[in-house]
Amino acid sequence: MNQQIVTRIKCKDCPIRHRAVCSTADETELASMEQIKTYTTHRAGEPILWRGDEIKFVASIVDGVATLGQTLEDGRTQVVGLMLPSDFIGRPGREKSKFDIVASTDVTLCRFERKPFEHLLATTPHISQRLVEIALDELDAARDWMILLGRKTASEKIATFLSMLIKRQHIERIDGMQPRLALPLTREKIADYLALTLETVSRQMTALQRAGVLEFTDRRHFNVLDMDALRRATGDDEPL
Amino acid sequence: MNQQIVTRIKCKDCPIRHRAVCSTADETELASMEQIKTYTTHRAGEPILWRGDEIKFVASIVDGVATLGQTLEDGRTQVVGLMLPSDFIGRPGREKSKFDIVASTDVTLCRFERKPFEHLLATTPHISQRLVEIALDELDAARDWMILLGRKTASEKIATFLSMLIKRQHIERIDGMQPRLALPLTREKIADYLALTLETVSRQMTALQRAGVLEFTDRRHFNVLDMDALRRATGDDEPL
């Protein structure tokens, strides 16, 4: 596991301070977290943790994108989670990872050894409460993804994926400007996340472009031309 | 919502006492839970909570089976969770349900008004710790289901579903006896859970019977004749 320890950033200057597992921690609590944290970076494509590995640490994603993946015995794979900045990696109270975690872009982690973190959890209600919220939010997200995997068509899947990226990266339309997005995954990884093939992903993205819904500036960047059309193309009811 | 209040059962005599959200509660804590609980029953087929409804209560399933479901705007449906005895329904801290919850067999719930339960959570670390465990276990289960929905074939889906039923109902093979199982869902609901059609579910079950893996005694009951063959038919790696 190729990784590199980088300079510590002060928690109060941290870009994910207000959204991560530490968001509800007060100054004293933050000080104890600061004690036990380490920053590491992982290059795009490198594994962070394999299925079956001992879970030595938990972490928040500070920057970059990682995938949580599953594999069947014959090699078919499914990405079961997309981890963006402020998301929490690892599971307190579990010895071994059930999933492969792979850096999809260059990733910076704010890492805690598992044992000290578990101690912190047991003694700091603010942090354990935040972790419940995070777990329940992820559970809702996983269940939303289940209807996508089970019942949506290829074009609905692509539209839902792109809408989700826009929503989760907190990208807003600023007076008339159309949102511009970077795809953090290759066509192949998008296919693994949506349960399609890379050919189908490619074709459906081309179709959305031809329909005038969006416009690719290069293979990994696009502008949304018609946000409402994209929303309608997801097949979803209005969100609650 | 047709429901019926039934006689209270004492917590210490409760069949799910050792597995539900109350499992780590001590005697004092159990006493406070006993204060605010109510038992209700729901007939097979009746809704317990619709998507968009205000969440007035949370509950443990004492007996029976309920489904958590999602619907797309054109009516396509996906069951995103199967709730068995000791499972927890509802989400503290959320105002409205994101899912339809429907009794699939007759169901008995041990119910708590949401607000008093949230108070209990905030003041009873044992219960909130247990709720984190439950949420994280459900998250793992949801992610396991994602690879089924995305990448498994129809026959692997059926084999996985039947294996899961055996595992979650804690049915053991007792000296040579083959496990006998009741299907708690109709073919149509199984199809909604596995993202298949009811016709495909029917055909694949017939195929497993013809292959000698299992044997139906009637439409809702079967014996497993070859547990190893069933396990192999799931397509999974060995579990960790």
Place this chain on the structure above:
DNA sequence: TTGAAAACTTGATTCAGATCAAGGTTCTTG
């Protein structure tokens, strides 16, 4: 007890997306 509805099975046909195939474009690195 019986008639209708619900649940299930089996067969024929269709189709969305997979697979197979052949190139084109953009990175990477020596």
Place this chain on the structure above:
DNA sequence: CAAGAACCTTGATCTGAATCAAGTTTTCAA
């Protein structure tokens, strides 16, 4: 900066499961 490797696109064909169809069996209410 050249060449190989990744990554992506587009086309032709195939296939697993959906859809359409026609029954049979079971359940349940009147």
